Amino acid sequence: MKRFAILLERLALTPARLGKLRLLTDYIADVPDPDRGIGLAAITRDLDVRTVKPAMLRELVIARVDAELFSLSYDYVGDLAETIALIWEPHGPAAELGLAATVDRLNCAGRAEAPALMTKMLDGLDTSERYALIKLATGGLRVGVSARMAKQALAGFGDVDVTEIEELWHGLSPPYSELFAWLEGRAEKPVSAAAAPFRPVMLATPLEEGDLAGLDPADYLAEWKWDGIRVQATSEAGVRRLYSRTGDDISCAFPDIVAHLGFEGSLDGELLVRRADGSVAPFAELQQRLNRKTVGKALMERHPAFIRAYDLLQDGAENLRPLSFADRRARLEALVPTLGPRFDLSELVGFRGWEELATARADPPHAVIEGLMLKRRDSAYVPGRPKGPWFKWKRDPHLIDAVLMYAQRGHGKRSSFYSDYTFGVWTPQDELVPVGKAYFGFTDEELRQIDKFVRDNTVERFGPVRAVRADRDFGLVLEVAFEGLNRSKRHKSGVAMRFPRIARLRWDKPAAEADRLETLEAMLPA
Amino acid sequence: MAKAPLLRPRPEGLYCSKGDFFIDPVTPVPRALITHGHADHARAGHGAVLATQRTLDIMALRYGADFADSTQAAEDAPLNVNGVEVSFHPAGHVLGSAQIKVSHRGRSVVATGDYKRHADATTEGYEPVRGDILITEATFGLPVFRHPDPRAEIAKLLTSLRQFPERAHMVGVYALGKAQRVIRLIRDAGYDAPLFIHGALQRLCDYYVSQGIDLGELRPATEDRAAKASYAGQIILAPPSAFAAKWAQRFPDPLIAFASGWMQVRARARQRGVELPLVISDHCDWGELTTTIAELMPEQVWVTHGREEALVRWCKLQGIAAQPLNLVGYEDEAE
Numbered sequence: 001m002k003r004f005a006i007l008l009e010r011l012a013l014t015p016a017r018l019g020k021l022r023l024l025t026d027y028i029a030d031v032p033d034p035d036r037g038i039g040l041a042a043i044t045r046d047l048d049v050r051t052v053k054p055a056m057l058r059e060l061v062i063a064r065v066d067a068e069l070f071s072l073s074y075d076y077v078g079d080l081a082e083t084i085a086l087i088w089e090p091h092g093p094a095a096e097l098g099l100a101a102t103v104d105r106l107n108c109a110g111r112a113e114a115p116a117l118m119t120k121m122l123d124g125l126d127t128s129e130r131y132a133l134i135k136l137a138t139g140g141l142r143v144g145v146s147a148r149m150a151k152q153a154l155a156g157f158g159d160v161d162v163t164e165i166e167e168l169w170h171g172l173s174p175p176y177s178e179l180f181a182w183l184e185g186r187a188e189k190p191v192s193a194a195a196a197p198f199r200p201v202m203l204a205t206p207l208e209e210g211d212l213a214g215l216d217p218a219d220y221l222a223e224w225k226w227d228g229i230r231v232q233a234t235s236e237a238g239v240r241r242l243y244s245r246t247g248d249d250i251s252c253a254f255p256d257i258v259a260h261l262g263f264e265g266s267l268d269g270e271l272l273v274r275r276a277d278g279s280v281a282p283f284a285e286l287q288q289r290l291n292r293k294t295v296g297k298a299l300m301e302r303h304p305a306f307i308r309a310y311d312l313l314q315d316g317a318e319n320l321r322p323l324s325f326a327d328r329r330a331r332l333e334a335l336v337p338t339l340g341p342r343f344d345l346s347e348l349v350g351f352r353g354w355e356e357l358a359t360a361r362a363d364p365p366h367a368v369i370e371g372l373m374l375k376r377r378d379s380a381y382v383p384g385r386p387k388g389p390w391f392k393w394k395r396d397p398h399l400i401d402a403v404l405m406y407a408q409r410g411h412g413k414r415s416s417f418y419s420d421y422t423f424g425v426w427t428p429q430d431e432l433v434p435v436g437k438a439y440f441g442f443t444d445e446e447l448r449q450i451d452k453f454v455r456d457n458t459v460e461r462f463g464p465v466r467a468v469r470a471d472r473d474f475g476l477v478l479e480v481a482f483e484g485l486n487r488s489k490r491h492k493s494g495v496a497m498r499f500p501r502i503a504r505l506r507w508d509k510p511a512a513e514a515d516r517l518e519t520l521e522a523m524l525p526a
Numbered sequence: 527m528a529k530a531p532l533l534r535p536r537p538e539g540l541y542c543s544k545g546d547f548f549i550d551p552v553t554p555v556p557r558a559l560i561t562h563g564h565a566d567h568a569r570a571g572h573g574a575v576l577a578t579q580r581t582l583d584i585m586a587l588r589y590g591a592d593f594a595d596s597t598q599a600a601e602d603a604p605l606n607v608n609g610v611e612v613s614f615h616p617a618g619h620v621l622g623s624a625q626i627k628v629s630h631r632g633r634s635v636v637a638t639g640d641y642k643r644h645a646d647a648t649t650e651g652y653e654p655v656r657g658d659i660l661i662t663e664a665t666f667g668l669p670v671f672r673h674p675d676p677r678a679e680i681a682k683l684l685t686s687l688r689q690f691p692e693r694a695h696m697v698g699v700y701a702l703g704k705a706q707r708v709i710r711l712i713r714d715a716g717y718d719a720p721l722f723i724h725g726a727l728q729r730l731c732d733y734y735v736s737q738g739i740d741l742g743e744l745r746p747a748t749e750d751r752a753a754k755a756s757y758a759g760q761i762i763l764a765p766p767s768a769f770a771a772k773w774a775q776r777f778p779d780p781l782i783a784f785a786s787g788w789m790q791v792r793a794r795a796r797q798r799g800v801e802l803p804l805v806i807s808d809h810c811d812w813g814e815l816t817t818t819i820a821e822l823m824p825e826q827v828w829v830t831h832g833r834e835e836a837l838v839r840w841c842k843l844q845g846i847a848a849q850p851l852n853l854v855g856y857e858d859e860a861e
Binding site: 451 | 782
């Protein structure tokens with residue numbers, strides 16, 4: 001329990017992804033079975049724990065601590081679980097109870113026994129362990145670790161490719177002992193036994209300048225790259241699952257899709273939602289439906305989901321992945337029309353030469369298109385991101401010139417740098433209004449330059465944030481690149497950018513000549 | 527009718543009218559008694575200052591030798607100040623820190639200043655002092671504050687150093703007391719490599735060493751601009767304010783730690799961008815505060831700077847007369 005408590009504490013305060021990965025890998029290496037697997041599952045929230053109500057814990061505390069002292073403490077700390085963990089005065093000797101054993105006891109206790117069990121366990125733990133136990137028992141563990149990150153930590157620990165973990169994942173359950181045995185070289189790779197397993201996804205590499213010169217247009221097929229999320233829809237032996245491209249099961253959020261998985265096999269496609277008129281909706285509308293455990297009827301009716309099919313991986317008992325893309329595509333074209341209105345086919349873009357394709361890319365037929373995909377006709381479907389068989393050729397980003405308004409200090413290695421920038425454009429009243437925030441895109445040298453500019457031109461401070469001088473006569477102009485623009489009620493400017501980043505520093509450009517809000521408004525989708 | 531108390535709060539600080547002096551005044555006064563050298567308690571510009579020799583030394587280091595018109599070092603024996611008996615007793619807070627007991631015609635008040643009872647090899651140990659009235663600090667006066675064993679906190683730092691050997695470990699410490707205590711704890715944990723310190727810590731570290739407290743090899747972290755990589759896996763100690771300054775940009779991928787009692791509360795650590803909170807405090811935690819009151823059983827408890835409300839409530843529950851003393855100008859562990 002101690003080791004798990006320390007891990008939680010470190011994860012919660014470590015901002016960098018690589019730092020989190022190392023903490024996870026070390027945990028896996030340090031802690032024996034079954035605790036490490038249970039710990040990992042608790043963090044990725046793949047663990048079934050019978051939970052207790054925070055109100056019950058509060059009553060346990062009030063029985064020991066004066067109610068007024070408790071309430072003064074809670075006001076100060078602000079988090080109930082943390083307040084209880086801190087204020088709880090242990091009675092009796094410390095008890096080293098393993099994490100797996102702790103979870104076991106929680107799951108075995110009936111509703112009536114839970115208070116006594118919690119009291120007993122809290123009495124034997126130290127402060128950080130109490131915090132971990134309470135978060136575990138109240139279902140409140142959120143430390144910013146995705147299932148994807150856990151899988152990467154496992155891959156790093158065993159020095160295997162992450163796709164191997166993804167492929168196995170849905171056939172495994174906590175404490176994953178057979179997985180660890182394989183990763184430590186003590187046993188054979190476990191055989192995935194799950195029905196409707198995830199098949200690791202094939203990804204494309206970005207098309208670099210000059211790549212096209214070495215490619216023969218006749219070897220490739222092209223299709224539009226849609227701005228939704230990549231999914232894998234699988235239905236086998238009565239088990240239906242919708243996976244994200246990293247193998248997370250997102251079926252619960254899309255029962256409207258799952259209900260129509262009336263085929264036997266597995267296909268790869270783009271998840272999108274429609275508008276009332278049947279047209280494809282921008283990403284912002286799809287986003288309403290993402291990251292949910294459940295979904296209401298009204299939401300499903302407002303944003304009905306469908307899959308635009310790209311590929312067919314499994315057809316009945318036949319694994320199509322070793323076939324060529326052209327052959328798989330032919331099978332897909334035959335299948336999709338039988339699947340009903342929740343599926344359609346990603347159309348091919350005809351072209352004779354790269355120039356013709358470049359023209360199509362510059363003017364795609366739909367606003368929700370991000371660019372083009374190029375796939376070799378003879379490419380087998382292989383996991384990961386091999387260079388060559390598939391390319392993504394995105395549209396050029398939108399660019400605007402905006403004025404730096406606020407800068408915030410970063411975290412970790414950037415904690416002494418002002419590295420998060422809020423920038424604005426001019427309103428019709430000639431005032432600056434913030435339109436976005438970016439914290440990457442610049443080089444280390446540019447970061448140093450901006451940091452100096454911020455420190456030299458601060459006009460106001462709000463904690464870690466500084467307002468910098470920005471007016472008609474003076475200011476730093478940033479060329480900002482972004483992928484798309486949506487309407488936003490939350491922002492004063494009424495617009496929200498997707499993937500904004502700093503493309504260039506325009507030291508040469510006078511602030512008064514930065515872009516105007518009207519320019520952005522003209523880019524909004526209809 | 528109750529007699530007027532020996533000490534009472536005035537805007538300048540705690541005032542004794544019988545002896546015409548202030549304790550830890552926040553603005554210049556003709557006669558000041560100082561409990562310890564932290565800047566919010568010990569200010570420059572008073573007329574006469576009475577304090578322990580070490581506190582006087584520390585004030586001279588910080589403000590220059592002429593920080594007051596005249597100074598007097600408190601000895602072990604009580605002193606007479608304008609007919610009032612005054613004595614200084616170790617408070618265990620930082621080197622030289624003292625509680626001040628004021629007695630007059632059989633009645634007495636003890637002002638603790640800042641104090642702690644946890645073991646600390648870098649300061650004189652706290653000594654319980656009885657008085658009719660106890661004026662206690664309450665910086666960590668909530669039952670959620672229970673300071674852990676500082677050795678376990680230092681172990682976290684050393685573990686992180688092994689886990690992230692490519693990162694410079696920056697430990698935020700206040701220049702007086704915390705810095706030297708943390709250094710001593712690191713040494714006691716068996717770490718004897720050089721430690722790098724910010725310039726603001728140098729003089730006070732030197733002073734501690736001159737008083738017989740061994741801090742091992744300390745190197746300035748202010749030179750060698752070019753050798754960024756050489757700080758990888760090293761411990762650098764600095765006042766927390768330095769982390770936001772350009773000074774910190776010379777270190778490779780800094781990992782920010784902060785040694786403070788406030789680090790007990792996660793939101794505090796998060797607000798300050800601290801990756802590695804080290805719960806090490808030079809103040810009493812809740813247990814020490816309540817133990818001290820229960821042990822001394824004064825007639826009255828006056829509670830000052832900090833979370834007065836909770837400690838007053840606790841006293842009431844124990845049947846001890848208590849009241850908050852709203853003194854202004856003292857900071858929460860200088861935040």
